[in-house]
Amino acid sequence: MLRTDEAFLLDSTRLGEADLILTLFAREAGAVRGVARSAKKSRKRFGGALEPMSRVRLSWREKPGRDLHQIDSLELLQSFADMQSDPELQSACGVMAEITRTLVGENDPDERFFRLLGAVLEAMRDGLGPFPAVRYFEFWALRIHGMLPDLARCGGCHEIRGGREIRLSSPDLSIRCADCQPDGGMECRVPGVDSWSFLTRAAVEPPIGLADMEKACRPGGTLEWFLRRGLEAFAERGFKSYRHLRAVSSLGDEPAAKA
Structure with missing residues (x-):
């Protein structure tokens, strides 16, 4: 099921050459952890939204029974990159x-x-x-x-x-x-x-x-x-x-x- 929510990006961990494991705090869903396929290459789906603590519009697909969901995209709403x-x-x-x-x-x-x-x-x-x-x-x-x-x-x-x-x-x-x-x-x-x-x-x-x-x-x-x-x-x-x-x-x- 595709879900969307406002979230803060708390952490990202590299998985292979282009994928990332993302941990986010979503307003309505709480903690969300999932794999963002080709996140390091896709500017259309993730461009500018992968800096720590970015406030984003999160789209993801739940994978029942799994530890990691599928992160489809992040849309940047507010950046805190400069101060960091x-x-x-x-x-x-x-x-x-x-x-x-x-x-x-x-x-x-x-x-x-x-x-x-x-x-x-x-x-x-x-x-x-x-x-x-x-x-x-x-x-x-x-x-x-x-x-x-x-x-x-x-x-x-x-x-x-x-x-x-x-x-x-x-x-x-x-x-x-x-x-x-x-x-x-x-x-x-x-x-x-x-x-x-x-x-x-x-x-x-x-x-x-x-x-x-x-x-x-x-x-x-x-x-x-x-x-x-x-x-x-x-x-x-x-x-x-x-x-x-x-x-x-x-x-x-x-x-x-x-x-």
């Missing part, structure tokens, strides 16, 4: 693509997650840095899946936080007041003003609004520790693409900081 000439932005896209491939299943549409990916990509194109982009994506990936706690209440006593000092616990993604978690420990951190500001603002602002939070979102900081570890615990796996993002970053060799 920046190695850090390209690596940030790789992180988001890996997270999406892990969390989205076949025949498992997720409209909110689809809109999240599009919003963060557009914000990056408009100037959002790679680290606020990834932290925002992590935050909302967790929130969409019901994994983030109520930021206004202690997860132990359930009292309203008010002006009391709070602590973030990872990887269980909980918030504790000093009374419920008096000793801190390796799995608990007191967030700095900037880290707490990011968490509260990310809940209500679009991604481009967090462009001023680059420092708090850097590798090794409290936000990465809290959000990334929580996301990897939820997914029950580590994400290899983070290593590449850190490697290409000018911040990658700095010591860990508790922002």
Whole structure:
């Protein structure tokens, strides 16, 4: 059966001289993985639409009982190729693509997650840095899946936080007041003003609004520790693409900081 849908191209793997195995996130179909025959040669069916994270009109034929479907064509709707000439932005896209491939299943549409990916990509194109982009994506990936706690209440006593000092616990993604978690420990951190500001603002602002939070979102900081570890615990796996993002970053060799 021939199907069409709007989708983001997450990954492509070469198969022989001209074919590609494509992995896409479709708005109405969820994850779609299939073989695009002669994709590297056919400009009519795939021209300009094979760059990572391209927003495309996808046409494919389902192959029931098979792991791979048949990808007939991709029509480019929106390109994010130019911004990925920046190695850090390209690596940030790789992180988001890996997270999406892990969390989205076949025949498992997720409209909110689809809109999240599009919003963060557009914000990056408009100037959002790679680290606020990834932290925002992590935050909302967790929130969409019901994994983030109520930021206004202690997860132990359930009292309203008010002006009391709070602590973030990872990887269980909980918030504790000093009374419920008096000793801190390796799995608990007191967030700095900037880290707490990011968490509260990310809940209500679009991604481009967090462009001023680059420092708090850097590798090794409290936000990465809290959000990334929580996301990897939820997914029950580590994400290899983070290593590449850190490697290409000018911040990658700095010591860990508790922002």
